[in-house]
Amino acid sequence: xxxxxxxxxxxxxxxxxxxxxxxxxxxxxxxxxxxxxxxxxxxxxxxxxxxxxxxxxxxxxxxxxxxxxxxxxxxxxxxxxxxxxxxxxxxxxxxxxxxxxxxxxxxxxxxxxxxxxxxxxxxxxxxxxxxxxxxxxxxxxxxxxxxxxxxxx
Amino acid sequence: xxxxxxxxxxxxxxxxxxxxxxxxxxxxxxxxxxxxxxxxxxxxxxxxxxxxxxxxxxxxxxxxxxxxxxxxxxxxxxxxxxxxxxxxxxxxxxxxxxxxxxxxxxxxxx
Amino acid sequence: xxxxxxxxxxxxxxxxxxxxxxxxxxxxxxxxxxxxxxxxxxxxxxxxxxxxxxxxxxxxxxxxxxxxxxxxxxxxxxxxxxxxxxxxxxxxxxxxxxxxxxxxxxxxxxxxxxxxxxxxxxxxxxxxxxxxxxxxxxxxxxxxxxxxxxxxxxxxxxxxxxxxxxxxxxxxxxxxxxxxxxxxxxxxxxxxxxxxxxxxxxxxxxxxxxxxxxxxxxxxxxxxxxxxxxxxxxxxxxxxxxxxxxxxxxxxxxxxxxxxxxxxx
Numbered sequence: 001x002x003x004x005x006x007x008x009x010x011x012x013x014x015x016x017x018x019x020x021x022x023x024x025x026x027x028x029x030x031x032x033x034x035x036x037x038x039x040x041x042x043x044x045x046x047x048x049x050x051x052x053x054x055x056x057x058x059x060x061x062x063x064x065x066x067x068x069x070x071x072x073x074x075x076x077x078x079x080x081x082x083x084x085x086x087x088x089x090x091x092x093x094x095x096x097x098x099x100x101x102x103x104x105x106x107x108x109x110x111x112x113x114x115x116x117x118x119x120x121x122x123x124x125x126x127x128x129x130x131x132x133x134x135x136x137x138x139x140x141x142x143x144x145x146x147x148x149x150x151x152x153x
Numbered sequence: 154x155x156x157x158x159x160x161x162x163x164x165x166x167x168x169x170x171x172x173x174x175x176x177x178x179x180x181x182x183x184x185x186x187x188x189x190x191x192x193x194x195x196x197x198x199x200x201x202x203x204x205x206x207x208x209x210x211x212x213x214x215x216x217x218x219x220x221x222x223x224x225x226x227x228x229x230x231x232x233x234x235x236x237x238x239x240x241x242x243x244x245x246x247x248x249x250x251x252x253x254x255x256x257x258x259x260x261x262x263x
Numbered sequence: 264x265x266x267x268x269x270x271x272x273x274x275x276x277x278x279x280x281x282x283x284x285x286x287x288x289x290x291x292x293x294x295x296x297x298x299x300x301x302x303x304x305x306x307x308x309x310x311x312x313x314x315x316x317x318x319x320x321x322x323x324x325x326x327x328x329x330x331x332x333x334x335x336x337x338x339x340x341x342x343x344x345x346x347x348x349x350x351x352x353x354x355x356x357x358x359x360x361x362x363x364x365x366x367x368x369x370x371x372x373x374x375x376x377x378x379x380x381x382x383x384x385x386x387x388x389x390x391x392x393x394x395x396x397x398x399x400x401x402x403x404x405x406x407x408x409x410x411x412x413x414x415x416x417x418x419x420x421x422x423x424x425x426x427x428x429x430x431x432x433x434x435x436x437x438x439x440x441x442x443x444x445x446x447x448x449x450x451x452x453x454x455x456x457x458x459x460x461x462x463x464x465x466x467x468x469x470x471x472x473x474x475x476x477x478x479x480x481x482x483x484x485x486x487x488x489x490x491x492x493x494x495x496x497x498x499x500x501x502x503x504x505x506x507x508x509x510x511x512x513x514x515x516x517x518x519x520x521x522x523x524x525x526x527x528x
Contacts, residue, residue, distance in 0.1 A: 060306070062306065063308070064305070064309050064474065065474035065475055067475060067477055068474045068477070070312070092223055096189055100223040101218055101220055101221060101223075103216070103217075104214075104216065104217040105216065106214065106215050108210065108216075108234065109174075109232060109233045109234055109235065113176075113232070114218075114230075114232050115229070116228065117225040119187075119222075119224070160327070162317065164317050178317055178318075180317065180318075180320065180322075180323065181323075182323040225477065226320075226477035226478070227477065229318065229320070
């Protein structure tokens, strides 16, 4: 990306097409994390093992600007008093501090889905941990490429 | 001095049927200063963020969020809610200094 | 370093010479006769924020502007509404036709300047700094009333002189990189400058919520950035140079729908 790219329209269209593909291929959640990120995840995990599945994490594969990256987390759950998601933790693997947010969910919600907008300082992974009522834990992970405007004051 | 917590915006769907799961969207004006930036003189600009959001329905906590500096300025928060009965929502945003701002909204069923 | 190299290459790539522009009533010729809004160069994710009035953070500014519209300020004890009543009617189309020639002041004024003229001359209130939050709030609120209407500025008669000045600024090479606005926005739109996809530099989305600044910015703040990009010394916001340039840019975008408040990276 350090030179001007011809042809003219293809760049724009390619970008559009890539970003339109919202359904992401999840990264293997087990891939190695930086120590600070791993420590933050471990604080939530305790001695539990995080399973894969149940979580859908939606984020743009390419973010035009890392200051405002929309994310949606939904977790498969009946959200009844007996069986619901209690907390959703969001981490960013390449930020100065890994913690991004903790959502506290209740059965009154009816559906375990939350949306917010986050800051990503660079291309990195977003990691989500979901805690269930019964103490079980699920994990998902996805990469977001950040093309911060290098120019254009 | 903490940055002002601006006027919040909250949106519920217009027509809600009993039993329907609706999306509640909120937005509030705030700088979300990370504490990582420096001013022109090179001094660290102190952290100043909205660190907690709470949604209560008829006095009962139904959803909450703890925010870190990695949440974008002018935080946007949306969550789901099963509309069983009409009632009053109260939304509260609280900053690092413990100051807060609230908004209320009535849930009416069609 | 890298930016410099890329930009130098870019300048070399642009072969077209600066055209000499005649003054007067000759109908000016538009280098881009069929302009495209900046939204054509934004990703769907950014547009999703712009196209939803709740997701678009600029509406926080709109609401502040609406409140300011009705607030009494200054020694005359008046609000904007005292004279202009309902903004949704009185301000409809205003953003689309501004900047405009102000007959009494005998010069072209921007929307920002007109608001300050009303504040200082009619309300006895202090002028608001250009690009300040309260001024951007009121101009965003006013601009919204023209959303979807085609940009249509009047450059005829006494306005033409100011237009010609703006056109001259636009076509002057400047900065250490010795580039014109057109080097990026006419000869290279649709291409990447580093990670930045260059647009045609159209002004129909301003005031705009910029993700980078995480706030609403005025057009002249953006223009400062563009002049700094070529390592040039920008004139001050609110200066005559930028006012005339803004006038020329509006005409360049003639026919495009007012999109304010747009969202740009």
